[in-house]
Amino acid sequence: MTERRDDDSSAFEEALDLVDGNQAGESRDAEAKHLEPAIAMLRSIPREAWKAPLPPRLDLEAVTGRKQAEAPRVLRESSRRRRAGFFGSWPRLVAGGMAVAAMVGVGVVLGLVLGGGSSTEFTPSERLVLSGIGEEVPSGASGEVLIADRGSEPLELDVSGLKPNEGKEFYEFWLLGKKGELVSLGSFRVDQEGSSRVRLPLPVNPADYGYFDVSIEKEDGSPEHSGKSVLRGLTKV
Template identity: 35%
Template sequence: MSHLDPELAALIAMGETDAADAQQLDHLAQCPECADEVAAFAAAAGAARGALAEQPLLTPPPRVWQAISAEVGFTGSAPMAASASPADHLADAPALAPLAATPAGPRAGAHRVARGSRRRRFTLAIALAGTVAVAAVVAGVWVAQDAGIQSPTIVAEATLDAFPDHEGAQGEALLEDVDGRTQVVVTLDASVPDDGHREVWLIAADGSDLVSLGVLDGSEGTFEVPAGVDLDRFTLVDVSQEADDGDPAHSGDSIVRGALEPA
């Protein structure tokens, strides 16, 4: 008989042995090329099993499977019940070590496969591996959300404009909320002087008061906003050039400054 259809080989690798009849399974046991193909599919499934089995995942909404299906051109239904995780289904796949260990050399009755058919099988293998990879990435997002890890929420942002003595400098500031904490993320593009350092400040809108957030080391930094700072009052973000003289006050040499506006 001819080689197993690639779709059937993929189903067998995923544990759907009922999809094959006795003659096809007998062919699989005798054909090194088909055995190698099933083993390759099983390896992709095994990689996903290792990535997903460490902890339970949230059940994804239907739109997630629809997006993955559209990406790889799959038209079937979702492969898991609402109460099961991807790891549960991958764990049900049979061990394929005997097939993977089948010698790859020529055997009696073995036959060659047309180059176009091999290319088609290889393309399907890549598609299956891609589907597993996408599912693993999405699952990682579910795990992170289930563990309470939150992404920053941008509350306000500011464009930092240059002062006359620092022509060409520019920057940006983002005010973020991270799990109830407030931080300012500053990026700065400006020439670097030979000495001194740069400091990030929050300044009251009327210029009557200011709070140091810390030293900007490099072109980007994240700074925690101290508790008690009224961000309705301290709306200006300033980056200054400071001398290494031990004086904690603002030098008066601002590089850039901008007002935070609601995002």
Template identity: 30%
Template sequence: MTHLDRDTLALVALAELELSAAEREHLAACPGCSGELDALRRTVLIGRSAGSVDLVTPADAVWGRIHSALGLSDAVAAPPRLAGLDLAGSALAGSEPARLEAARADQNPAAPDPAVPDPAAPAPADRAPVTYLRRRQRTWVPVAAAACAVGLVGGVAAGAWWQSTSAPAPETVIAQAQLDALPGWTARGSALVEESDDGRREVVVDLADDAGADGLREVWLLTADATGLVSVGLLDGSSGRFSIPAGVDLAEFPVVDVSAELADGNPAHSGDSIVRGTLNTL
């Protein structure tokens, strides 16, 4: 099987896509793909932990460069103001470009458009009358913004409908563990493994509030002697649910470990474990 592409790994890191059994098997056996996924998950976690972002209104010169690059007309030379745009398009008449076009028409109402001959003028005797179509006024920025906004609203609505109508597959708890603090930590928690009817397995981790909420935390499955390990994802908050790769045998990797990690891009275990516990099969 070829390597997983970056777009697929990015969707997995965002929890927007679930891999097939063959893809999970490849991910478990491929250090390159698993390392790439770990790096993307770290990026997602860092982005989500950054808090709110203040949006800054761009300078008028920014629109000037866009205007020049696209070769737009003087009617849309002024920076657009789209804050009051109606998603249904009813506010387009009040947008900046439309107001400019209307103002220009009011200032010179009698000036004919040289590109649109007067339909009332008599046609030459040797020619049949011709009906001309008036050129449509270009409102590039408002229409594009309206289309993007409507698409965004439609996407959100579709996502909400899908989540409300899709039911998760029944799951059975097949193993559980108590997570105890390692030296230097006072945390505690629990872990359990759930298996769905189609064979997918997930480890569910719940930690107490004192389990190192600051910084990155990563969930691992270890061998009993801690000489082998598999990362299953980054823990965001006090609890999380992580897919177990299809090729991982819990009899060989029975230990659940949560480590404190640095945001240094290194996918290896930091060596600083917060809690750890051994799964007991039910």
């Protein structure tokens, strides 16, 4: 981070210039040598560390998930990019939309409103079931999506029976629109029992999309859906 210098002198030369000129040469050199690292460190400090830009005020409700925050710009851009990629790479999923809808429909249960005070951590207002999809998915694989009251808590995903991750594999959780739109909600790994429970921000209204989808992904740097879905379910009753 050494980026800024106002002259060509070395840190040692600057130290030498600072110390008492009346000292004997050897003593003067020793003191300059002693101060040199501090000068070098000060020279390397970037402007942002000297005087920081003022951070925005904490949006407590958005950070804690007590309200559904506006989707961050970054995520919105990501969504657009993924939408294009999805159509390009996986048109068969879009074409098969009707079949998918019929299949996942069986996995949906009625929304559940928990009584007041039953949980101070997470109070779901809807509980949606995800069912296994694809040939490589263990028969017992399933998932639940808990959606809290709007304006209170984020979303919770609870999966079980999935194949434990190998190497750099991981699972990714998506919102899938009926026209193939994709929004990544987050990614996770499972334990050796194939289970995981994660709480994730919900930056968009899931009702605007048709399905929740869990895919298996590889750490290959590609942000696109792999096309290998393992769980899927409707986003609303």
